Amino acid sequence: MGGQGAEKSMDFKGSGKRLLSLMRPQRKLLAGVLALGTLSIGCAVTGPKILGNATDLIVAGVMGKQFPHAATKAQAVEQARQAGGSKLADLVSATDFTPGQGMDFDAIGTVLLWVLAIYVASAVFGIIQGRLATTAIQRTVYRLRQDVESKIARLPLSYFDKQPRGEVLSRVTNDIDNIGQSMQQTMGQVVNSLLTIVGVLAMMFWISPLLAVIALISVPLSVVVATKVGKRAQPQFVAQWRTTGALNAHIEEMYTGHALVKVFGRQQEAAEIFRKENEALAASSFRAQFISGIIQPAMMLIGNLNYVLVAVVGGLRVASGALSIGDVQAFIQYSRQFSQPLTQVASMANLVQSGVASAERVFELLDAPEQSAEPAMPERPAEIAGRVSFEDVAFRYELEKPLIEGLSLKVEPGQTVAIVGPTGAGKTTLVNLLMRFYEVSGGRINLDGVDIAAMSREELRANIGMVLQDTWLFGGTIADNIAYGADGATREQVVEAAKAAHVDRFVRTLPDGYDTVIDDEGTGVSAGEKQLITIARAFLAQPSILVLDEATSSVDTRTEVLIQRAMARLRTGRTSFVIAHRLSTIRDADLILVMENGAIVEQGSHDDLITAEGAYHRLYQAQFAQAVAEVD
Known part of the structure; x- marks a missing residue:
């Protein structure tokens, strides 16, 4: 992974739109978010203008004290022209004051109270907006998790055969969590930023169209910077979450197989792979965060330059008498408020890109081909006796590589069919087709005369x-764990199944007996005891057909004998398919199938196949010779 280049986002725009479309069911909440955001931002952008009025009242009071002997404002302007020239006169002319009158503290207090009330209302509206936004986002992520969970249930076994478990888990956990966090941190902020830009821009044009045009000079430059940097950062975010999945897959493998890693002395090799994956993740994360992090300081620089330009031009407008000091103060505040949301939106680009990169990975899972749909009117046998027939069955994992061709087989109710053959011959595949873990490429499989493809x-x-x-x-x-084999199983039924599978004998030795808690790794019980528990689970289910895939491979010889006897009782009256490598365990099977390269090359009883001296005879002799060699 570390050597691979960063992959580009498949469709950033399309994935972003699809991510937003997930929130369509929350339209009412989103409308509330927009309405409350409008009220909150409306109050916030009104504040500086009203506060500018307070500044004008203060300046008017100062000016009134400066001209105590003037009877009218016109006389005060003339006195200013005589004392300081035309520029001072213009400044005095632009100020609304009464000569000889000081500050009106009641008016100033009233204005400040209005400003306080407006800002408190803005905060209250913002808090309610945040709650609604959080509710909408969490409901969306909740539904996305449900969609992913139900999708996993509909995926064919072939999907999981091709995907590392850690990679799938990373998409279901890390990527969905990242989507939720990205939406939580950006959605409300983006809405408020856009509303702030619109509101502030309207107030700026109201105060001074000239200064507003000057302030807008920074917008195209900001868009260019954000776009250029964003395009460079997006592939790095894709690489970041891809390498996160690869690292999780490696950690999951090393954890579940830690005993084998230690037994074969592969700790250094595993650590080296981890180091490479970790370095690849660190490198892609650094590049993604660093490149996207350039946006904020660049936008701050553009905002500061814009602020200086507005302050200079605004000062000149005050000196010329075109604007009051309060208006310029309000405009400077607006210019800061205008550049701030631009900077915020640009700085959130990394969160948006990271969220969309994760969304693409989740959408890949959601768009993966599903197993064939269930029939609209599923059929079922009138009575399930266990009669199974394969009719000219063909199957291939890959289109260009046929595995099974023209396989036909009939199994009568109650028969025990053993399937033997070398590794890769297709033994387990045959059973997977019967279970419909995979669908046949050709032919059909019948259960008591009904095509299993027509059954649910x-x-x-x-x-x-x-x-x-x-x-x-x-x-x-x-x-x-035993009761998992049958819904609503009683403790008596569980114990009966455990006795039949010889689980009861070792469970009684445990301190808590059947209430002993074990984890998914089976900590506290041996491999053979775990196998016995799974066999007891099958006993409890009481199925019509049994499939045993080397079911006694993990038990000792004495336990194997007991299990064989128990299985003989369980198989009575039931059709059984037994996949076995140790031929000594299937001598009593009613029918033995010998498979090679996906085809049945021999079938018959043990004695008949030994007499024929064919493929089964060769397998049997090879195992017998191996057993003798081990004894010697």
Whole structure:
């Protein structure tokens, strides 16, 4: 990952629009956010103008004291012209005052109270707006999580075969959290910034169109800077979240497989991979944050230059008598308020880009091809006896690489079918097709005369019990893990299934018995005991069809004998598919299928296949020879 270049965002504009469209159900709340924002900003931008009136009252009081002997303002202007020339006279002329009258503190107090009330109202409206915005955003993120969760349930097994678990988890957790944080920090601020720009601009044109035009000079320059820097930063944010997913995938693998890492002395190699992934993440994060961070100081520089220009021109306008000091004071405040939201919007570009980059990754998951839809009118067998038939079945994981071609097979109710063959022959694939984890490329599979493609997956899988070589337990008690095989199972039924699977004998030795809490890694129980718990889960389900994929591979020889006996009882009257590598465990199977390269090359009973001296005979002899060699 560290050596890869930064990938460009696939469609920043499209993904941004799609992200905003997620908030469509919150239209009423968003309308409230906009209305309250308008009131809050309206109050905020009115404040400086009213405060300028207070300044004018103070200046009027000072001016009145300066001309105590003038009877009228005209006389005061003439006295100023004689004392200081035309510029002083223009300044005095532009001021509204009464000669000889000092400051009107009642009027000034009234104006200040109005300003205080306006700013308090602005704050109250802002607080309510923030609450509504937070509610809208959190509801949107909540619904996005629900969409992702339901999407994962509809994804085919092939999607997870091609994606590291850590990468999927990163999209479901880190990326969605980043979307929520980015929206939380930017949405309300962007709305307020845009409203501030509009409100302040209106007030600036009201006070002085000339100064307003001067202030607008900075806008095109700000847009150019933000656009140029943003285009350079976006690919780095994409790389940042891509490398975050890769790092999470590596950490997840190293954590779940930490025992193997230590056994084979791969700690340094794992640490080196982590170092490279971590360096790639640090590098992409640094580039993304640094490049996007350039925007704020650049915008501040443009704002400060604009501020200086407005102050100089405003001072000249006051000196010429075209504006009052209070108006210039208000305008300077507005110029700062005008540049501030521009800077804020530009500085939020990194958050927006980061959020959209995460959104793209989540949308990739949401847009991934789903498993085929359930039939509108699902069929079901009149009675499920366990009769299974494969009719000219074809399957391939990749279009250009056929795995199974023209496979036909009939299994009668109650038969035990063992599937053997070398690794990669297609044994597990055959079972995955029966479970509809994958869909056949051609032909059909029937269950009691009904095409399983015409059945609902839930109906199909409810009648099939599966015990895999790789055990999986959930965080909870042992009783809960066994009861997972059947809804509403009683403690008596759980114990009965545990006894049948020989779980009861070791559970009784635990301090809390069936209430012993284990985690998803099965901490506290051995690999063989975990396998026994999963077998007990299958016992409790009481399915019509059993699928055993090397189900006894993790138990000792004595336990294996007990499990074989229990399985014999469980298989009575049920169709069973047993995938086995140890041929000694399937000698009593009613039908043995020998698979090579996705095809059934031999089938028959153990004795018949040994007599035929074909592929099964070669496999059996090889295992027998290996067993003798191990004894010697």
